[in-house]
Amino acid sequence: GENVEQHPSTLSVQEGDSAVIKCTYSDSASNYFPWYKQELGKGPQLIIDIRSNVGEKKDQRIAVTLNKTAKHFSLHITETQPEDSAVYFCAARGQNFVFGPGTRLSVLP
Amino acid sequence: DAGVIQSPRHEVTEMGQEVTLRCKPISGHDYLFWYRQTMMRGLELLIYFNNNVPIDDSGMPEDRFSAKMPNASFSTLKIQPSEPRDSAVYFCAISNSANTGELFFGEGSRLTVL
Numbered sequence: 759g760e761n762v763e764q765h766p767s768t769l770s771v772q773e774g775d776s777a778v779i780k781c782t783y784s785d786s787a788s789n790y791f792p793w794y795k796q797e798l799g800k801g802p803q804l805i806i807d808i809r810s811n812v813g814e815k816k817d818q819r820i821a822v823t824l825n826k827t828a829k830h831f832s833l834h835i836t837e838t839q840p841e842d843s844a845v846y847f848c849a850a851r852g853q854n855f856v857f858g859p860g861t862r863l864s865v866l867p
Numbered sequence: 868d869a870g871v872i873q874s875p876r877h878e879v880t881e882m883g884q885e886v887t888l889r890c891k892p893i894s895g896h897d898y899l900f901w902y903r904q905t906m907m908r909g910l911e912l913l914i915y916f917n918n919n920v921p922i923d924d925s926g927m928p929e930d931r932f933s934a935k936m937p938n939a940s941f942s943t944l945k946i947q948p949s950e951p952r953d954s955a956v957y958f959c960a961i962s963n964s965a966n967t968g969e970l971f972f973g974e975g976s977r978l979t980v981l
Contacts, residue, residue, distance in 0.1 A: 792969070800975075801871075
């Protein structure tokens, strides 16, 4: 089955700096890669997703890149703000829908 | 999360007791998922339904766990008997697809088994 790894597990950045979170997956048949943000006491919420026929997708300060050959994808957040502080999960969907272990992002004012 | 209502939000119970977690999804989504979240294992899929029918329950850890979806607007996850290692946050999520598309999560039910 699918296995998703995510790095780093924790990340601290200064407000205004960029943050990058990386994920790798094992199932070459996976074709859908969403990113979720989870704030304290809440359920995960989709922030951006990418499908296997696209290499990059942007939505304002958030971008995701996908390298299908290397089986890895990354989340990029630019001009970070304190409200970006949360736990971020990547996921990969092939036969199964599998989440990465999460990255706790802290944006320091 | 406005599309999925979970109850209770918090439950504390003693080992051996029966626990029932509830999920009320908004209409129009054919798929319903139950996830469990722990520090050690992250987000794990327990079971999912399509049009109220259980499709994949391979993630259900033991026979102590059962889930039902009697209609499109209600689902339950039951643990009987509960054990301390069942302590976790349980999420219900809905989607229009099993393979792609957004998962809408509820706010979760935090279960503590003493």
